[in-house]
Amino acid sequence: MRKLSFFLLSACMLLLVSCIDNNTPSAVAKDYLTNIQKGNYEKAVDLIHFNKDMTNKDKEEVVKLMKEKMEASYGEQGNIQDIEITGEEIKEDGEHAKVSYKYMDSKKGKEKKDKLNLVKIDGKWMIDSGK
Numbered sequence: 046m047r048k049l050s051f052f053l054l055s056a057c058m059l060l061l062v063s064c065i066d067n068n069t070p071s072a073v074a075k076d077y078l079t080n081i082q083k084g085n086y087e088k089a090v091d092l093i094h095f096n097k098d099m100t101n102k103d104k105e106e107v108v109k110l111m112k113e114k115m116e117a118s119y120g121e122q123g124n125i126q127d128i129e130i131t132g133e134e135i136k137e138d139g140e141h142a143k144v145s146y147k148y149m150d151s152k153k154g155k156e157k158k159d160k161l162n163l164v165k166i167d168g169k170w171m172i173d174s175g176k
């Protein structure tokens with residue numbers, strides 16, 4: 046009886062965990078921003094949709110440019126803190142979304158707000174590069 050109870054409890058937990066949807070515009074935006082914050086530029090670039098096929102060399106170039114821009118803007122240690130998603134708007138077509146967020150720029154001592162455009166590609170939300 047204990048084995049059956051344990052099995053049922055485990056199955057229920059697995060079902061609940063699988064219901065958590067990490068493929069929402071807000072979740073993808075938060076993942077993207079967190080990767081940038083931590084300097085994981087390769088992972089951040091993996092979340093971007095480019096309209097053309099990216100070669101590994103192209104991807105490496107985007108990672109390099111992202112790193113240079115972030116270091117020029119925020120310093121080598123990075124100064125992006127307290128990222129918070131503040132809104133999500135999915136367009137009527139269900140394929141495009143806009144996610145609002147705010148963060149603290151500790152280098153400048155200011156809170157900043159911005160938005161990200163996302164697009165659904167093959168059922169998966171991605172940051173829209175616009176290119």
